[in-house]
Amino acid sequence: MQLCFATNNRHKIEEISRLVGTNFHIVSLQEIGCYEELPETHDTIEENAFEKAEYVWEHFGVSCFADDSGIEVEALNGEPGVNTAFYAGPQRNANDNMDLLLKNLQGKANRNAHFRTCIALIINGEKHLFEGRIEGHILERQQGTGGFGYDPIFMPSGYQKSFAEMTLDEKGSISHRGKAVQKLIEFLQTMQK
Numbered sequence: 001m002q003l004c005f006a007t008n009n010r011h012k013i014e015e016i017s018r019l020v021g022t023n024f025h026i027v028s029l030q031e032i033g034c035y036e037e038l039p040e041t042h043d044t045i046e047e048n049a050f051e052k053a054e055y056v057w058e059h060f061g062v063s064c065f066a067d068d069s070g071i072e073v074e075a076l077n078g079e080p081g082v083n084t085a086f087y088a089g090p091q092r093n094a095n096d097n098m099d100l101l102l103k104n105l106q107g108k109a110n111r112n113a114h115f116r117t118c119i120a121l122i123i124n125g126e127k128h129l130f131e132g133r134i135e136g137h138i139l140e141r142q143q144g145t146g147g148f149g150y151d152p153i154f155m156p157s158g159y160q161k162s163f164a165e166m167t168l169d170e171k172g173s174i175s176h177r178g179k180a181v182q183k184l185i186e187f188l189q190t191m192q193k
């Protein structure tokens with residue numbers, strides 16, 4: 001079975017390929033001939049995950065899954081949330097986004113936040129959703145150089161290092177994406193039986 005991972009984010013591909021291992025054959029957008037940006041026009045992470053997967057299913061007829069993720073900060077009423085990728089503007093720059101988040105949290109005692117991933121799967125036209133989240137808090141400044149996005153300013157609860165200071169395996173074993181992918185893998189395995 002051919003299953004396409006509908007994403008243009010190479011870090012997501014790197015993280016998810018390790019988690020899936022050799023269990024399933026995952027192909028990229030390029031491998032199915034899709035070179036365009038995927039639409040994400042909705043107000044929720046769930047809807048945007050489905051929008052990306054539906055685009056690929058409708059235009060290319062390939063079973064696929066998409067990952068839409070965001071960071072939700074308690075003291076900011078859940079922001080940046082669905083706007084996580086372009087929080088500081090359309091340039092979608094990780095440093096700009098982190099700087100703005102740190103600025104908006106200045107003077108606030110509550111720095112609790114969680115990452116959330118929704119994976120939308122469309123398989124033979126049927127739709128399924130898998131979610132994962134990880135609780136933690138926003139650091140005062142960037143710490144570590146690994147990972148991507150907001151990893152340098154997020155410290156998961158119960159750990160003394162940021163996501164950017166973890167190996168890919170360490171991050172994947174506890175992360176929002178890791179948990180969502182685990183649910184996806186279990187579902188695909190029951191389908192194969």
Ligand SMILES: O=c1nc[nH]c2c1ncn2[C@H]1C[C@H](O)[C@@H](COP(=O)(O)OP(=O)(O)OP(=O)(O)O)O1
Binds near residue numbers: 009086
């Ligand atoms: O594990 C993560 N560690 C740190 N930051 C993260 C993570 N996961 C998502 N993020 C941030 C990056 C981006 O600012 C936004 C995702 O936006 P999102 O639309 O899901 O991804 P994207 O546009 O990069 O790729 P695509 O839509 O093609 O899958 O959240």
Ligand SMILES: [Mg+2]
Binds near residue numbers: 085
């Ligand atoms: Mg996106």
